[in-house]
Amino acid sequence: MSRTVAEARPPDPEPPDPDPGRRRHELRSASRLYTAVARGSFRRYATYRAATWAGTFTNTVFGFFIAYTYRALWEIRPHLGGYDLSAALTYVWLGQALLMPVAAMGGGVQDDLEARIVSGDIAVDLYRPVDQQGWWLASDLGRAAYHLLSRGVLPLLVGGLCFHLRMPSGGLAEEVLTWSCFLLSLLLGITVSFMIRYMTALTGFWLLDPRGMRQVALVLGMFCSGFLLPLTLFPSGLATLFQRLPWAGMVQIPEDVFLQRRTGGSLLSGLALQLAWVLVLVLAGRLVQRAAAAKVVVQGG
Amino acid sequence: MWLRASMAYRTSFWITAVGNAVTSALDFVVIAIMFLHTTALGGWTLPQVAFLYGTSGLTLGLADLLVGSLDQLGQRVRDGSVDVVLVRPAAALAQLGADRFALRRAGRVVQSGLILGWALSRLPIDWTAGRLLVLLVLVVCGTVIFGSVFVAGAAFQFFATDAAEVQNSVTYGGATMLQYPPTIYARDLVRGVVFGVPLAFVNWLPALYVLGLPDTLGLPGWFRFASPLVALAFATAAGLLWRAALRSYRSTGS
Numbered sequence: 001m002s003r004t005v006a007e008a009r010p011p012d013p014e015p016p017d018p019d020p021g022r023r024r025h026e027l028r029s030a031s032r033l034y035t036a037v038a039r040g041s042f043r044r045y046a047t048y049r050a051a052t053w054a055g056t057f058t059n060t061v062f063g064f065f066i067a068y069t070y071r072a073l074w075e076i077r078p079h080l081g082g083y084d085l086s087a088a089l090t091y092v093w094l095g096q097a098l099l100m101p102v103a104a105m106g107g108g109v110q111d112d113l114e115a116r117i118v119s120g121d122i123a124v125d126l127y128r129p130v131d132q133q134g135w136w137l138a139s140d141l142g143r144a145a146y147h148l149l150s151r152g153v154l155p156l157l158v159g160g161l162c163f164h165l166r167m168p169s170g171g172l173a174e175e176v177l178t179w180s181c182f183l184l185s186l187l188l189g190i191t192v193s194f195m196i197r198y199m200t201a202l203t204g205f206w207l208l209d210p211r212g213m214r215q216v217a218l219v220l221g222m223f224c225s226g227f228l229l230p231l232t233l234f235p236s237g238l239a240t241l242f243q244r245l246p247w248a249g250m251v252q253i254p255e256d257v258f259l260q261r262r263t264g265g266s267l268l269s270g271l272a273l274q275l276a277w278v279l280v281l282v283l284a285g286r287l288v289q290r291a292a293a294a295k296v297v298v299q300g301g
Numbered sequence: 302m303w304l305r306a307s308m309a310y311r312t313s314f315w316i317t318a319v320g321n322a323v324t325s326a327l328d329f330v331v332i333a334i335m336f337l338h339t340t341a342l343g344g345w346t347l348p349q350v351a352f353l354y355g356t357s358g359l360t361l362g363l364a365d366l367l368v369g370s371l372d373q374l375g376q377r378v379r380d381g382s383v384d385v386v387l388v389r390p391a392a393a394l395a396q397l398g399a400d401r402f403a404l405r406r407a408g409r410v411v412q413s414g415l416i417l418g419w420a421l422s423r424l425p426i427d428w429t430a431g432r433l434l435v436l437l438v439l440v441v442c443g444t445v446i447f448g449s450v451f452v453a454g455a456a457f458q459f460f461a462t463d464a465a466e467v468q469n470s471v472t473y474g475g476a477t478m479l480q481y482p483p484t485i486y487a488r489d490l491v492r493g494v495v496f497g498v499p500l501a502f503v504n505w506l507p508a509l510y511v512l513g514l515p516d517t518l519g520l521p522g523w524f525r526f527a528s529p530l531v532a533l534a535f536a537t538a539a540g541l542l543w544r545a546a547l548r549s550y551r552s553t554g555s
Binding site: 048049050051053054055057058061062064065066068069071072073076077080209211212215216218219222223228229233234235 | 313316317320321323324327330331334335337338339341342343461462463464465466467469470474477478481484485486487490
């Protein structure tokens with residue numbers, strides 16, 4: 001006998017809770033659960049030391065190649081796209097540092113989720129009394145935190161030793177503000193990236209082979225995020241368009257916050273754009289997730 | 302066998318082949334956007350850089366098509382499935398190269414070939430028999446050199462099963478470097494790819510002859526024609542390394 005998993009789940013809109021004490025307790029235990037998931041994910045990625053070193057090495061090598069091409073271009077056209085040479089070089093090395101945390105090339109929980117959809121293990125996940133989106137997001141944030149500390153810091157250090165890079169500057173208050181806004185912007189960017197990868201993986205419910213969609217997502221992620229080139233260098237129509245799409249939040253906006261190109265009003269509007277996309281994508285993710293769950297057919301045995 | 306397997310899902314095959322081509326074309330889009338803002342990079346024009354891009358992608362793509370499956374070796378050592386290969390009465394290298402042979406990787410070859418064709422149509426090359434020969438030799442020897450990097454990297458993976466990504470920095474990273482003129486890089490880096498991992502012989506040095514450009518690197522003139530020698534030496538070294546790695550391999554027993 002087969003039946004849809006959606007029938008087996010509790011009805012989605014929960015009735016208002018008459019006891020606020022119990023509600024608080026539930027919230028506490030939920031946040032404990034998500035923290036545990038994130039920490040587990042952090043530790044899992046931390047296990048593969050050789051892979052981490054190899055990946056960091058590769059990021060650093062690519063950083064050198066791209067930095068040389070940027071230098072060649074910016075020596076001919078100083079202040080191209082509003083960046084001077086050292087800002088452009090910082091853009092390269094920070095980009096290498098952000099590549100893995102924001103998973104601009106895909107991967108992270110996307111790999112695990114795709115594998116579970118293809119193998120059918122996802123059915124077990126859907127029975128668990130936990131919100132799927134929240135569970136996978138927590139897991140991806142744990143991964144991102146590990147990648148930021150391992151594969152983010154070292155390329156930036158090597159780049160800083162070999163090239164003249166620009167760190168946030170100004171008074172103490174300004175530096176603290178820039179660093180905290182950068183980290184907030186990065187957190188929003190990782191969440192946007194997660195939502196896109198999450199929905200890409202969920203298309204596996206319909207397409208069975210998620211590789212094609214994955215490739216499309218990879219191309220969009222590399223190109224529209226500003227990872228390959230700052231978006232201001234694109235032909236002006238495309239530049240304006242790409243700067244408003246969700247992918248800009250993955251690399252371009254955090255970079256500009258770090259380089260203090262976004263301050264005051266434009267800093268706020270950048271963060272607001274990221275936040276708006278997070279909300280839209282979380283909502284869209286919920287809809288896709290519900291449709292996907294309704295599609296699951298469990299082979300009883 | 303793998304050819305038939307991949308053709309079983311025809312739509313998926315074409316999507317991934319086209320997807321691969323588009324993904325590798327992104328590098329050229331970056332170059333094209335850079336040339337929106339300048340007429341020359343490191344003293345080279347867009348068609349000249351496109352020549353480097355096309356030859357770099359074509360040779361890497363061909364090598365990847367032939368022996369690219371080898372970069373999964375670390376995975377196979379970890380799960381023990383490499384043992385199955387070793388007990389079969391056929392050369393391990395040939396088996397592993399043919400394993401999961403993926404025609405979809407031809408996407409990069411086709412796309413790079415198109416860019417190379419465009420570059421050749423735009424370049425005012427005075428075609429002599431010598432130039433044509435050097436171009437053909439470039440494609441063959443470049444493929445051998447990149448193929449040797451794959452083999453040497455796979456040999457390395459017998460010892461460092463987790464370190465597949467280091468190999469990427471030489472293969473894909475090297476190909477990225479060769480897409481740009483040698484003049485933009487620091488002298489030490491150029492020396493590294495001439496005398497260290499000899500990637501400069503894939504396309505930089507032969508390109509100087511084909512495009513009739515002066516050598517700003519200060520290398521002996523005959524280096525432009527030395528690609529076959531280098532390819533032979535590198536292939537031999539990679540082969541010896543592979544045999545040594547195979548001989549010292551101890552199964553995990555799983």
